[in-house]
Amino acid sequence: MSLPPLASGPQGPTGDLRPLLDTVLDALHTGTRARGGPLPAGGPAAVAARIDHALGDVLPAEGDPHALRTLVHALAEGAADPAHPLCAAHLHCPPLAVATAADLAASALNPSLDSWDQAPAASALEARVTRALARETGLTDALVTTGGTESNQLALLLARERHGPQLRLVHGANAHHSLPRAAWLLGLPAPLAVPTPTGTLDPTALHHALTDLTGPVLVAATAGTTDAGLIDPLPDIAGLAGTHRARLHIDAAYGGPLLFSDRHRHRLTGLDTAHTITLDLHKLGWQPAAAGLLAVRDPTDLTALHHPTDYLNADDDTHAGLPDLLTRSPRTTRRPDILKIAVTLRTLGRTGLAALVDQVCAHAQTLADLIHDHPALDLYDRPTLTTVLFRPTGATDDTVAALRRRLLTEGHAVLGRARLDGRLWLKTTLLNPHTHPRDLTTLLTLASEGPTPA
Numbered sequence: 001m002s003l004p005p006l007a008s009g010p011q012g013p014t015g016d017l018r019p020l021l022d023t024v025l026d027a028l029h030t031g032t033r034a035r036g037g038p039l040p041a042g043g044p045a046a047v048a049a050r051i052d053h054a055l056g057d058v059l060p061a062e063g064d065p066h067a068l069r070t071l072v073h074a075l076a077e078g079a080a081d082p083a084h085p086l087c088a089a090h091l092h093c094p095p096l097a098v099a100t101a102a103d104l105a106a107s108a109l110n111p112s113l114d115s116w117d118q119a120p121a122a123s124a125l126e127a128r129v130t131r132a133l134a135r136e137t138g139l140t141d142a143l144v145t146t147g148g149t150e151s152n153q154l155a156l157l158l159a160r161e162r163h164g165p166q167l168r169l170v171h172g173a174n175a176h177h178s179l180p181r182a183a184w185l186l187g188l189p190a191p192l193a194v195p196t197p198t199g200t201l202d203p204t205a206l207h208h209a210l211t212d213l214t215g216p217v218l219v220a221a222t223a224g225t226t227d228a229g230l231i232d233p234l235p236d237i238a239g240l241a242g243t244h245r246a247r248l249h250i251d252a253a254y255g256g257p258l259l260f261s262d263r264h265r266h267r268l269t270g271l272d273t274a275h276t277i278t279l280d281l282h283k284l285g286w287q288p289a290a291a292g293l294l295a296v297r298d299p300t301d302l303t304a305l306h307h308p309t310d311y312l313n314a315d316d317d318t319h320a321g322l323p324d325l326l327t328r329s330p331r332t333t334r335r336p337d338i339l340k341i342a343v344t345l346r347t348l349g350r351t352g353l354a355a356l357v358d359q360v361c362a363h364a365q366t367l368a369d370l371i372h373d374h375p376a377l378d379l380y381d382r383p384t385l386t387t388v389l390f391r392p393t394g395a396t397d398d399t400v401a402a403l404r405r406r407l408l409t410e411g412h413a414v415l416g417r418a419r420l421d422g423r424l425w426l427k428t429t430l431l432n433p434h435t436h437p438r439d440l441t442t443l444l445t446l447a448s449e450g451p452t453p454a
Contacts, residue, residue: 004079004177007107007109011111013108020068021104023072024068028076031072031075032076034077035076035077035411036231037084037412040411043355050078051078054070057072058281059430068440085432085434086413086442087413088415088416088432088435088443089427093286093287094431096344097280099287102340102344106122106336106339107335109290114325114332115311115313116322116323119336124321133279137272139274140295140297141295141299142295143293143329144328144334146292147290148176148280148283149178151280151294152179152220154294154330155220155278156169158302160300162304164190165219166188167215168213168217169188169189169218170220170246171191171193173193174196174199174201175220175251176224176225176251179251180193180410200233201222201232219241219246220251221250221251222273223255224385225254228381228387229254229386230384234270234271238274241273243279250278251277253279254284255385256268256271256279256280257279257285258276260354261353261354261358262354262362263358264358274297275296275301277294281344284360284431288340305326309326311452338423361383363386364383364387367440367444368382370437370441370444376393377390377391387428387430388430389426390426390428391425391426392447397423400424404426412446416429426442
């Protein structure tokens with residue numbers, strides 16, 4: 001029995017990998033055509049049945065040489081495709097082709113960023129690119145993470161190690177759920193959630209909250225809320241944090257890439273006042289997941305992550321000049337997610353990235369105009385980023401929820417949901433720069449139709 005080929009090696013990957021890539025691309029194409037829309041029709045039971053049929057015995061006695069084609073086809077047929085213009089529910093972007101190609105190289109070479117001798121070039125690349133991105137935010141250094149949740153948890157961890165276990169998190173009611181969850185995971189005191197009646201953190205309410213607190217405090221602001229894409233008043237919050245001697249974290253997982261755009265970066269004024277900043281380039285950055293970052297103002301905060309273990313970062317090795325990669329993450333094995341980010345930055349440049357940001361923000365304004373002029377739809381508010389909320393005029397919350405589920409089950413459109421002002425809204429998060437105005441019109445037509453006849 002011959003051994004299966006490897007993805008790389010001294011002879012290079014071309015001979016063994018190229019035919020498999022052709023198989024994958026063909027299966028992606030046929031699976032997408034079989035799906036025919038933004039997501040598979042039939043709902044969870046139908047999708048699970050198709051997967052069961054394609055998978056068969058998970059671990060058969062004898063292997064199936066066609067398994068790659070069969071399962072990639074099944075995955076594509078059953079996918080919610082973020083590159084489809086009617087798939088617009090979540091902060092789930094269509095990845096750029098060049099970033100996806102770079103990710104293939106990372107998978108084939110499989111560097112592991114837990115010691116320099118497993119990832120010589122990748123560790124050097126990560127050091128250069130993370131610091132460059134941190135400087136874009138006005139800070140000094142950055143760690144690569146799996147996304148906003150890990151970045152927020154790391155921000156609280158670094159703050160706790162700097163200020164002690166009695167650190168109190170203060171955040172708006174609009175904050176991402178990962179922030180209070182991180183406080184719980186880290187054993188911090190119960191966080192204080194400040195009401196956000198307008199959708200953003202109110203400086204007056206924050207001032208009153210901080211005035212009543214004693215002990216160390218971490219204030220968390222948001223630049224791009226998950227529900228409505230709103231940005232807290234960052235300069236005001238930064239001023240209050242300074243007045244009350246509180247540490248400041250800004251969760252810019254969604255809105256951070258506005259920094260690339262001359263047209264929109266003013267919305268992030270005050271971002272550079274933070275001690276830590278969450279960024280997430282698999283949202284408004286068009287990267288395959290995962291592509292998160294945590295930027296830090298003071299690099300000495302990162303010493304809290306230092307953990308010696310002789311086989312990875314022995315003292316004599318680090319004294320001899322080998323980088324200590326365990327100070328760059330609480331994870332051990334890490335893939336080189338920085339490669340796809342670096343390739344994207346170099347390929348598109350600031351101008352190309354700005355064009356993408358500007359395009360999707362313009363799509364959101366166009367959609368808001370269409371909703372405003374539609375006789376059967378209500379617009380929540382003008383969009384700040386790329387999120388637009390709306391609902392059928394006069395509909396109940398139950399009707400809105402049922403409409404969304406019907407579109408999902410029929411495979412016609414992927415819309416999200418958000419509860420604001422005591423009402424349930426349909427949510428579109430426009431991250432596809434190739435979306436056309438006629439796609440937006442189609443989306444609204446589907447969302448304003450009555451129930452499908454029996």
